[in-house]
Amino acid sequence: MLLSKDNEGRTAWQWAAEEGNLEILKKIMEWAEKKLTAEEINNKFLLGTDNMGRTAWHLTAKVRNLEVLQNVWDWAEKKLTREEINKMLLGTSNEGKTAWHYAAYNGNLEVLHKIWVCAEEKIITEEIINKLLLGRDKEGKTAWHLAAEKSNLKVLNEIWKWAKEKLTTEDLKNKLLLGRDKDGKNAWHLAAEKSNLEVLHEIWKRAKEKLTTDETNNKLLLGTDNKGRTPWHYAAHLDKLKLLHEIWKCANEKLTREEINNKLLLGTDSMGRTGWHLAAKKGNLEILQKVWEWAEGKLTREEINNKLLLGTDDKGRTAWHYAAENGSLVVLHEIWDCAEDTLTAEEINNKLLLSTDKEGKIAWHLAAEKSNLEVLLKVREWAEEKLTTQEVNNKLLLGTDNEGRSAWHWTAGCGHLLVLDKIWELAEKKLTTEEIKNKLLLGTDYKGRTAWQLAAKKGNFKVLHKMREWAEKKLTTEEINNNLLFGTDSEGRTGGQLAAEWFKLQALENYGIWPKKINNRGDKYTIVIRYRQ
Numbered sequence: 001m002l003l004s005k006d007n008e009g010r011t012a013w014q015w016a017a018e019e020g021n022l023e024i025l026k027k028i029m030e031w032a033e034k035k036l037t038a039e040e041i042n043n044k045f046l047l048g049t050d051n052m053g054r055t056a057w058h059l060t061a062k063v064r065n066l067e068v069l070q071n072v073w074d075w076a077e078k079k080l081t082r083e084e085i086n087k088m089l090l091g092t093s094n095e096g097k098t099a100w101h102y103a104a105y106n107g108n109l110e111v112l113h114k115i116w117v118c119a120e121e122k123i124i125t126e127e128i129i130n131k132l133l134l135g136r137d138k139e140g141k142t143a144w145h146l147a148a149e150k151s152n153l154k155v156l157n158e159i160w161k162w163a164k165e166k167l168t169t170e171d172l173k174n175k176l177l178l179g180r181d182k183d184g185k186n187a188w189h190l191a192a193e194k195s196n197l198e199v200l201h202e203i204w205k206r207a208k209e210k211l212t213t214d215e216t217n218n219k220l221l222l223g224t225d226n227k228g229r230t231p232w233h234y235a236a237h238l239d240k241l242k243l244l245h246e247i248w249k250c251a252n253e254k255l256t257r258e259e260i261n262n263k264l265l266l267g268t269d270s271m272g273r274t275g276w277h278l279a280a281k282k283g284n285l286e287i288l289q290k291v292w293e294w295a296e297g298k299l300t301r302e303e304i305n306n307k308l309l310l311g312t313d314d315k316g317r318t319a320w321h322y323a324a325e326n327g328s329l330v331v332l333h334e335i336w337d338c339a340e341d342t343l344t345a346e347e348i349n350n351k352l353l354l355s356t357d358k359e360g361k362i363a364w365h366l367a368a369e370k371s372n373l374e375v376l377l378k379v380r381e382w383a384e385e386k387l388t389t390q391e392v393n394n395k396l397l398l399g400t401d402n403e404g405r406s407a408w409h410w411t412a413g414c415g416h417l418l419v420l421d422k423i424w425e426l427a428e429k430k431l432t433t434e435e436i437k438n439k440l441l442l443g444t445d446y447k448g449r450t451a452w453q454l455a456a457k458k459g460n461f462k463v464l465h466k467m468r469e470w471a472e473k474k475l476t477t478e479e480i481n482n483n484l485l486f487g488t489d490s491e492g493r494t495g496g497q498l499a500a501e502w503f504k505l506q507a508l509e510n511y512g513i514w515p516k517k518i519n520n521r522g523d524k525y526t527i528v529i530r531y532r533q
Contacts, residue, residue, distance in 0.1 A: 456495030
């Protein structure tokens with residue numbers, strides 16, 4: 001009973017330690033001293049780990065209970081050898097964290113102090129430096145990183161005080177202030193992600209003590225993580241307007257105009273995205289507006305047009321594409337207003353409304369794919385203002401991406417019935433009967449699949465039902481049978497076979513198509529399709 005573990009590998013002793021229940025902890029130790037050997041107490045209680053590799057010492061460091069930590073330490077000093085005490089002090093969990101890391105992460109300043117005092121009593125300075133001050137967990141984070149990430153200002157200041165006592169100037173610079181975790185983020189990045197201005201100011205103040213102006217500018221203010229993102233990108237992506245203001249203010253004090261333009265306003269991450277792209281992608285209207293305002297004060301009109309409004313990332317997407325994809329109508333409106341103010345009619349038509357990403361998708365496709373009906377209708381409205389009827393029909397309603405799929409295909413495959421209804425309504429108004437038949441109902445993608453087959457593959461039986469209803473108005477019985485119900489793709493598969501292959505039985509059963517498995521050889525099935533007359 002004393003040594004039994006639950007599903008998380010914890011004994012009652014470890015649970016009491018994590019809960020900070022000193023009374024139970026003492027009672028269990030009292031019973032253990034009567035029933036267990038000294039070796040069992042040491043190895044199973046004091047040094048025993050749960051499934052996460054955490055000892056009672058680790059678990060106690062997580063909670064704000066100095067008294068419990070002190071008692072665990074007192075028992076350790078009485079029962080363990082010096083080598084075992086060192087193992088407890090410096091032992092890491094499966095996350096690579098020592099008790100010191102856990103205390104820093106959870107903002108337990110008193111516990112952090114106690115661990116430091118214990119370490120100075122028992123451990124040589126070199127180990128204190130390498131295992132505590134500069135020790136990294138599995139994510140490459142030191143206690144300094146963790147304190148910054150969790151916005152624990154008091155802990156951050158205390159670690160800095162100890163670091164100044166123990167570390168060389170080079171270590172303070174390169175391993176603390178500029179030390180990066182496995183994501184390439186230093187403490188400044190981590191604090192920026194949490195938008196904690198107080199912590200950012202504190203790190204900046206410490207940096208000015210130890211770093212050159214060039215280092216603070218290029219490694220903190222403009223420093224990038226493994227995704228090529230600076231704190232400016234974080235602010236735009238996470239919708240942190242106060243952080244964006246703070247970075248802008250700092251940049252105007254410290255950076256040249258050229259640096260502000262090229263590394264801040266137009267600086268791209270590893271995906272080729274500026275802060276403007278990221279704000280549009282996340283639907284952050286205030287950020288988008290503020291970046292535009294600042295850009296107008298710093299950039300040329302050509303730079304604004306080509307790098308912000310029409311600038312593309314590695315996927316070939318502009319901010320316009322991302323706003324359409326993510327359904328942010330207010331952001332799309334903002335981009336449209338900016339475009340009308342600064343772009344020519346030709347640029348609006350060819351580089352905004354009809355511009356394709358590297359997958360051949362225009363904003364209309366992306367809105368349809370994500371079932372953003374309001375955006376779809378607004379893009380169509382703007383398109384009808386600017387484009388010819390032929391362009392609206394051929395590039396929007398019937399326009400295909402690199403896979404030969406139109407908005408109709410994408411909507412059917414994704415099961416967005418409301419959007420499909422709206423596209424059908426527009427098609428009936430704008431297209432000829434032949435176009436509806438051959439390019440919509442019977443139009444195929446690069447795999448020779450109609451929208452009907454894509455809906456069947458995904459099991460979208462409501463879409464199938466609606467499409468059959470429309471087909472019966474426009475197609476002959478022969479066309480329905482040969483091209484929809486039993487029409488095959490480039491691999492010779494019907495909609496029913498695609499549904500059966502992907503186990504979409506509901507799509508088959510609801511509309512009279514059933515698979516019948518007649519043999520089974522490993523994972524290969526022969527499918528028989530029967531249509532209910």
